[in-house]
Amino acid sequence: MPEGTTLISTIVCKYKHHGTMQPSYRSGRRRVLSPRDERTLVRNVQINPRTTAKDLVKMLEETGTKLSISTVKQVLYRHNLKGRSARKKPLLQNRHKKSKTTVCNCTWGQRLYFLEKCPLNCLAIMTIVMIGGKRGTLASRRTPSRP
Structure with a gap:
């Protein structure tokens, strides 16, 4: 081809040489699976x-x-199929959370909500929500021991 070729001249030359304007097949590896x-x-x-x-x-x-x-x-x-493994422990649903929340009346008369089921002897240090005092205040308090 001459030095000053244009797009039109390359298209014409390609048509004369190949007889078609279809793009040629690309090189590269063929797919293994049909x-x-x-x-x-x-x-x-x-x-x-x-x-x-x-x-x-x-x-x-x-x-x-x-x-x-x-x-x-x-x-x-x-095909948007990705390998994933299921989580070992399922997430808690609202009905599970409701069943885990219990109300405990302690000796000082305040009502405390524990997130775990509370047997009658409350000895652990737990994070509690104060009800009756400031609304929504989080406090950590040692629960009293019972005789």
């Missing part, structure tokens, strides 16, 4: 969410496709 295999993977995970990537690799090897565990994870991530 779209059908990807759909099969996603469907298996949606049916059984506890399936491991290792099990999915074994399933695909039976069909004749050899791939690594990281490839399976990438495919699932692409």
Whole structure:
């Protein structure tokens, strides 16, 4: 091509050389899994969410496709399926919080709310909410010992 080529001249030259204006195929590695295999993977995970990537690799090897565990994870991530583990202790709901809150009448006559179930012998140091004095005041007080 001459030194002062323009966009139009490059397009014309490309058309004369290739006979089409379609973009050429890009270089790069081909995908290991076909779209059908990807759909099969996603469907298996949606049916059984506890399936491991290792099990999915074994399933695909039976069909004749050899791939690594990281490839399976990438495919699932692409379809917005991410590996997460459930928390060991579930979060408290409002009904749980209500059942844990108890009212205790201590010897000095003030009503105290404890966050744990309070047996009759209150000996521990707890953070309490004063009711009747200043509203919403948090205070730490040693509960009296009972005989």
